[in-house]
Amino acid sequence: MAVRGASHAGSWYNSNGRELNRQLEHWLGEAVLSHGPAKAIISPHAGYQYCGACAAYAFRQISPILVKKIFILGPSHHYRMSGCGLSTVTRFATPLYDLTIDQQIYKELLATKQFEQLPVGVDENEHSLEMQLPYIAKVMEDFKDQFTIIPVMVGSLSAAKEELYGDIFAKYLTDPTAVFVISSDFCHWGSRFNYTFFDKSMGPQIYECITSLDRLGMDVIEQLDASGFHKYLRKYSNTICGRHPIAVLLHAVAALKKQQQCPPMSLKFLKYAQSSKCQHASDSSVSYASASLIFE
Template sequence: MPVRRAAHAGSWYTDSGPELSRQLDYWLNQADLSHGPARAIIAPHAGYQYCGACGGHAYRQVSPVVVRRVFILGPSHHVRLSGCALSSAQKYRTPLYDLHVDLQVNADLEMTGQFEWMDLDTDENEHSIEMHLPYIAKVMENYKNQFTIVPILVGSLSPEKEACYGRILSSYLADPQNLFVISSDFCHWGQRFRYTYYDRSYGNIYQSIEGLDRAGMNIIENLNPTEFTNYLKKYGNTICGRHPIGILLQAIQELLRNDSTTSANLKFLKYAQSSQCRNMNDSSVSYASAALVFE
């Protein structure tokens, strides 16, 4: 049975199960349950010292008593993909307990002809999915043998490809027993990221970054995939999970087209920056957490 190790434990987050459990408990308890039960969340994937607290606001909206399957869509940072890839592992290690991959859903998705497979090395080098696994394990700990995960690595997609994957995944999003986790950090600003957009009308650089991020967050809340694509083209904002977000927006639109009785409400609950940029030599990464509910 192929098992994916917790490759970033001990560096990006603690490899001590008891310590990790305490940290996650603390961050979840610091957040309010204000927009749930979530059918999808957007949450960051940096080291927990930077974004763990922000992520808690998204995971606080999850109702573990309902969830039986978790789809995790993470952007590929190291391997160039023109589509999406499924995990070849059957089990994912975390310092808390192991998570099991839903082999039936993987088989069904493979049948669409739209998915490739990522090998174990690619999977273990990538952090965008792994950084969500401890949070998933924590919120689901009372149901640890009663749910599965579907990790999906998302490549650099055209808007047409995002719409294609949105159509495929919309039927899964329609099922209240499925939770979608969209892995994304927001603006990566600074010379080292080759992105230094600065609108001085906002004041300091960090205020300009926040203004730029919030403009994108507002469009995402409006659930408009075309507007989000146009925003990215206009500003080039370095949102690393833009394609997973695009797939989610397309899946929501497909679901709403097929069910006129349902309405969707996506809301951002927390925004943070790794540091406050004040001059052109500074750098920062932004983090945002959101939850989607259906009414």
């Protein structure tokens, strides 16, 4: 049984299980349960010293007693692909305990011929999926042998492919035992990210403009508007690294609405933060936002 190692532990988050547990417990205790039980969440994936407290607001909305399957959709930062990829291991390691991949659902996804299988090295090099794992392990600790994960690495998808994958995942979104974790940071601002958008009408300081820019995108996502999200990205080119996983979720919602197979839904952003407050052109920052989607 091949295991994907916790390759970013010790650098992006604490590799000591006891310390990590204490840290996650603290952040979850500070977060408020206000929009649950979640069917899907959007959670950031930077180092925990930057986004751990923000991510807790998303994971706090999950009701673990209801959950048997956790889909994790995260962007591919280093490996170029125009579709989505699945792991070739059977378990993902965390400093808390290992998480087991749902091989039956993997078989179903592979049967669509729309997923490639990823080498272990590619898997371990990517942080967007891994940064969700300790929180999943913590939230699900009382049911650690009663759930599986379905990690999916999402490439640079065309609008048509975002819709295609949305259609594929829609049926799983209606599964009462399934939750989706969408891994995404928001605006990456600064010359090192090749993105220095600044409109003073959106805020006199750079960090205020970034906030307004992110809020515009978050408002569109809250409206569950896939085409509106595409228009927003075309207009502002905001460097939301998980834009493709977010769009897949929005298209899954759209597919369910088209099929008239779901109750009313509501998505709300619960927490927003920035790694630093940019005030000068030489500054840089990354934004983080946590959201929860519920069936009403």
